[in-house]
Amino acid sequence: MYRYDEFDRNFVNERVTEFRGQVARRLSGEMSEEEFRPLRLMNGLYLQLHAYMLRVAIPYGTFSSVQMRKLAHIARTYDRGYGHFTTRQNIQFNWPKLDQVPDLLAELADVEMHAIQTSGNCIRNVTADPYAGAVADEVDDSRIWAEIVRQWSTLHPEFTYLGRKFKIAVSASDFDRAVIRFHDIGLILKKNDAGETGFQVWVGGGLGRTPMIGKVFNEFVPQQDLLSYLEAVLRVYNMYGRRDNKYKARIKILVHETGIDELKAKVEAEWREIRDSALKVPDDEVARIRSYFAPPPFEQLDAIDRSFETKKFENPEFARWVTGNVVAHREPGYRIVNISLKPEGLPPGDITADQMEDLADLAETYSFDEIRATHEQNLVFAHVKQSELFELWQELAEIGLAMPNIGKVSDMIACPGLDYCALANARAIPLAQRISKRYADLDQQFDLGELKLKISGCINACGHHHVGHIGLLGVDRRGEEYYQITLGGSGAEDAAIGSIIGPAFSSETVVDALESVISLFVELRLDKERFLDTYRRVGAAPFKSRLYPEKLDAAA
Amino acid sequence: MTRQVITANRLKDGLVVFLAEDGSWADSILDAQLLKAGSELDNRLVLANAAEQAKIVVGPYEIEVTETDTGDIRPVRYRERIRAYGPSTHADFARQDIPGHLTHLDDVSPVYFNGVG
Numbered sequence: 001m002y003r004y005d006e007f008d009r010n011f012v013n014e015r016v017t018e019f020r021g022q023v024a025r026r027l028s029g030e031m032s033e034e035e036f037r038p039l040r041l042m043n044g045l046y047l048q049l050h051a052y053m054l055r056v057a058i059p060y061g062t063f064s065s066v067q068m069r070k071l072a073h074i075a076r077t078y079d080r081g082y083g084h085f086t087t088r089q090n091i092q093f094n095w096p097k098l099d100q101v102p103d104l105l106a107e108l109a110d111v112e113m114h115a116i117q118t119s120g121n122c123i124r125n126v127t128a129d130p131y132a133g134a135v136a137d138e139v140d141d142s143r144i145w146a147e148i149v150r151q152w153s154t155l156h157p158e159f160t161y162l163g164r165k166f167k168i169a170v171s172a173s174d175f176d177r178a179v180i181r182f183h184d185i186g187l188i189l190k191k192n193d194a195g196e197t198g199f200q201v202w203v204g205g206g207l208g209r210t211p212m213i214g215k216v217f218n219e220f221v222p223q224q225d226l227l228s229y230l231e232a233v234l235r236v237y238n239m240y241g242r243r244d245n246k247y248k249a250r251i252k253i254l255v256h257e258t259g260i261d262e263l264k265a266k267v268e269a270e271w272r273e274i275r276d277s278a279l280k281v282p283d284d285e286v287a288r289i290r291s292y293f294a295p296p297p298f299e300q301l302d303a304i305d306r307s308f309e310t311k312k313f314e315n316p317e318f319a320r321w322v323t324g325n326v327v328a329h330r331e332p333g334y335r336i337v338n339i340s341l342k343p344e345g346l347p348p349g350d351i352t353a354d355q356m357e358d359l360a361d362l363a364e365t366y367s368f369d370e371i372r373a374t375h376e377q378n379l380v381f382a383h384v385k386q387s388e389l390f391e392l393w394q395e396l397a398e399i400g401l402a403m404p405n406i407g408k409v410s411d412m413i414a415c416p417g418l419d420y421c422a423l424a425n426a427r428a429i430p431l432a433q434r435i436s437k438r439y440a441d442l443d444q445q446f447d448l449g450e451l452k453l454k455i456s457g458c459i460n461a462c463g464h465h466h467v468g469h470i471g472l473l474g475v476d477r478r479g480e481e482y483y484q485i486t487l488g489g490s491g492a493e494d495a496a497i498g499s500i501i502g503p504a505f506s507s508e509t510v511v512d513a514l515e516s517v518i519s520l521f522v523e524l525r526l527d528k529e530r531f532l533d534t535y536r537r538v539g540a541a542p543f544k545s546r547l548y549p550e551k552l553d554a555a556a
Numbered sequence: 557m558t559r560q561v562i563t564a565n566r567l568k569d570g571l572v573v574f575l576a577e578d579g580s581w582a583d584s585i586l587d588a589q590l591l592k593a594g595s596e597l598d599n600r601l602v603l604a605n606a607a608e609q610a611k612i613v614v615g616p617y618e619i620e621v622t623e624t625d626t627g628d629i630r631p632v633r634y635r636e637r638i639r640a641y642g643p644s645t646h647a648d649f650a651r652q653d654i655p656g657h658l659t660h661l662d663d664v665s666p667v668y669f670n671g672v673g
């Protein structure tokens with residue numbers, strides 16, 4: 001894992017001290033809310049519907065048992081005993097008190113954590129593939145590069161006051177587990193024909209009110225040129241990006257309005273100027289950072305463990321969890337374990353302080369002391385011995401975290417919605433809870449296969465509804481909660497933006513409407529088609545006529 | 557008949573508060589002062605804005621409420637009901653300090669609280 005050096009430690013501690021002073025001045029009235037707001041946002045602190053909300057970064061999604069225990073302690077001491085994992089490898093606390101936030105941040109700093117770059121118009125915390133360093137299909141460990149980008153971005157004087165937030169994600173495989181194509185910049189590590197490492201660079205993706213799939217700006221930026229290329233993109237964005245209208249300020253709008261060729265030419269021109277500057281990433285620096293992410297001391301194990309096979313045979317529930325949540329590891333005898341934070345009927349992404357502590361212990365015992373957060377509001381133990389899966393599963397079941405629903409209909413993303421968020425039109429979490437209850441039958445969920453359902457409480461799209469195979473968007477219809485259904489989106493390598501299928505449904509009818517969509521899929525699917533495959537094959541029309549039969553009658 | 561009450565977030569801890577008759581800020585909407593739209597409300601908004609200047613609250617504003625049969629004050633808009641009674645996502649997360657908070661939320665979230673809770 002990455003460890004702070006002297007510089008990082010001083011920087012984070014100085015920020016805590018600085019913010020302590022700012023909070024004191026706010027509380028004493030020297031500073032108004034207007035003056036304080038941008039300062040608190042620079043430290044991850046929002047004021048939400050019920051209380052302040054603090055967003056804590058988990059850089060590239062990797063954290064240790066010690067850090068998890070600290071999060072548990074914070075949940076208990078400064079919050080109401082729970083935390084909430086988001087879609088960008090952050091954890092949010094919903095009830096911190098302003099006067100206690102400086103102490104909270106100081107405690108975080110003790111375990112090398114912070115809330116910097118989790119909010120405001122800066123380069124946000126860089127996210128990475130949650131399977132990094134464990135999966136066979138990666139070109140390199142994406143966290144190394146996420147950390148290099150993090151170091152470049154954190155104190156960059158040019159990019160502290162951007163026109164809007166700027167999100168970067170790094171991945172290293174053909175499978176997109178980091179929503180690369182919907183980031184302001186998405187980086188995919190590649191090898192060229194000469195065997196050198198570089199990046200395919202996607203620019204201008206995003207969700208929100210104007211969803212856009214990123215465009216490939218460069219097929220191969222050699223690894224040593226990564227920072228100069230990023231700097232060129234950011235400079236062009238800073239120079240030409242709109243600041244007159246915050247809804248048009250993201251780089252996706254600049255790409256869209258300028259046109260990809262013209263903007264690419266500007267980036268290339270800027271890049272030529274700075275490519276051979278101090279921004280070259282030195283090999284020894286890469287090596288230094290790589291050493292932080294050195295593989296844990298794996299044992300030499302057989303590829304197949306007999307006791308594991310027997311346990312699967314004897315215990316169908318365990319076998320189902322293995323099928324649903326466990327994936328291949330690059331080392332023989334090891335597996336990657338997904339831990340679903342979507343137990344039946346509970347708020348997606350929520351975790352109690354007790355569960356955090358238990359998971360910290362389990363990570364220590366079973367996964368080299370290391371935990372990952374995913375963009376789908378779940379957690380991962382990246383390096384578990386196949387022979388210990390059964391014990392781990394039993395222990396997870398005891399704390400209510402053995403739900404085998406990864407990628408299934410009940411593994412929903414849901415934003416906080418109107419239960420917490422001041423911007424919301426409608427609630428998202430209770431809807432997710434109702435759907436989770438409706439589809440409680442695991443046999444049915446497995447029969448439906450991969451089905452990505454994503455719910456946002458407003459058009460800001462924090463719940464990724466645009467890229468759900470099925471998306472639900474909360475809208476306000478004359479003071480009532482309504483939900484628009486979108487179909488056919490994907491945030492993965494087969495990226496697509498879902499289309500709105502028709503008029504919105506009331507809160508009372510939306511779960512039935514969803515069920516109609518899903519049962520039509522079951523009628524229409526061929527072989528092992530996923531919902532998305534069937535939808536792409538048959539198009540929107542059959543779903544429209546199933547959902548709005550009266551429209552057809554009227555037309556007939 | 558609808559009335560108004562004034563609400564805000566308390567600066568120090570961010571929690572939702574309501575302007576009470578004695579000019580203090582109450583944690584519970586049940587202790588809020590009922591106001592008639594017009595000069596009665598306007599006068600109290602002046603006081604509320606002064607409380608913002610005095611670093612007691614952030615962003616005061618008025619909301620519409622009705623009185624229930626049992627005499628409880630209840631916001632008209634569901635957004636404000638969630639603010640007053642707490643998140644509807646989990647029984648434990650709702651406002652335990654408001655008697656009947658679950659029934660109030662039950663009304664916002666019928667399906668969920670009947671099912672779980």
Ligand code: HEM
Binds near residue numbers: 048164165208463
């Ligand atoms: C409750 C506090 C939150 C507030 C006030 C908030 C606010 C916003 C706003 C205003 C945007 C649109 C920004 C833009 O288009 O420029 C946005 C986008 C986003 N938020 Fe949130 N959000 C909150 C919580 C969350 C949570 C809990 C998650 C994860 C579950 C999340 C993930 C995202 C993502 C992924 C985007 C899309 C970025 C894009 O446009 O590409 N947010 N949020």
Ligand code: SF4
Binds near residue numbers: 417421424456
């Ligand atoms: S999508 Fe809207 S409702 Fe949901 S968290 Fe984002 S801003 Fe709030």
